[in-house]
Amino acid sequence: MTSTNKPVALVTGAAGGIGRATALNLSRTHTVILVDRDQNQLEKSANLISEAGGSPAAFVADVTDLNSMQGVVRDGEAFLGPISAAIACAGIEVQGSVLDLTLEEWNRSLAVNLTGSFVTAKTTMKSLIASNGTFTAIASDAGTNGAQGYSAYVAAKHGVVGLIRCLALDFGPAGVRSNVICPGFVETPMARRLFAQSSEDEVQFYKSSVPLGRFAKPEEIAETVRHFVESTYANGNVYAIDGGATAGYFVGEPFQQTHVAS
Ligand SMILES: NC(=O)c1ccc[n+]([C@@H]2O[C@H](COP(=O)([O-])OP(=O)(O)OC[C@H]3O[C@@H](n4cnc5c(N)ncnc54)[C@H](O)[C@@H]3O)[C@@H](O)[C@H]2O)c1
Helix, strand or coil: CCCCCCCCEEEEEECHHHHHHHHHHHCCCCCCEEECCCHHHHHHHHHHHHHHHCCEEEEEEECCCCCHHHHHHHHHHHHHEEEEEEECCCCCCEEECCCCCCCCHHHHHHHHHHHHHHHHHHHHHHHHHHHHHEEEEEEEEEHCCCCCCCCCHHHHHHHHHHHHHHHHHHHHHHHCCCEEEEEEECCCCHHHHHCCCCCCHHHHHHHHHCCCCCCHHHHHHHHHHHHHHHHCCHHHHHEECCCCCCCCCCCCCCCCCCCCCC
């Protein structure tokens, strides 16, 4: 607990679409440590939370850098108190098949998307054990399904799902609940960058493969993070929040009710 008597949550990628929405949401009940490498957007997130009545602490850091993240946790806890919820949200999009990808692009995807989650878990886990806390990672529907032209991203996100399952097994006995959230497309800067490189047909295809007929808003993902932060029994979940996109084959036809019970 902090001097404001609120528990402390750490959110990486807090300058981005989902991370900012998550930090804003959690700031209603938590004091939030914001982490991102993008200083300008990070300050904007901190200002939004302050305007909403919160008292965040913002740290510019790279989640792939163990020393930096150790420093964030040390200084953040010295300032605010022990962390009881950690959310690994920082991520990057990397496109290309194995023939297109350079080794650097492959390594960068694994470093940020997978190793970044490992480093976040490694640097916060002792605090989470001490507080019976929770660890939540944002993977993707690409963490459970393939995606054409995204091998480095898909491989890294599958790795995040595996990592979280192991955290659930390794630290569940110590009282820490670990879960991973797998969104489909979410309206964020990342999705906007991807769509800017895609044809209109491709974007329409992605949208039409969602039974709910639209992409998610970041606030909808943030509400799911809150669920896992607050749940006292959820552990080891791989939770799809994708409007039904990975529920099965979807041809897009409206459902026709042919048999009406009398
Ligand atoms: N937007 C989507 O459609 C979508 C879908 C599924 C999963 N996701 C995942 O959700 C998470 C958040 O994505 P988003 O859509 O909000 O993207 P975003 O690009 O809006 O935000 C990502 C944030 O991560 C930060 N970041 C990147 N590399 C970093 C590093 N090495 N160290 C610290 N910070 C770093 C960026 O600066 C940015 O602020 C990512 O892990 C992404 O893979 C996004």
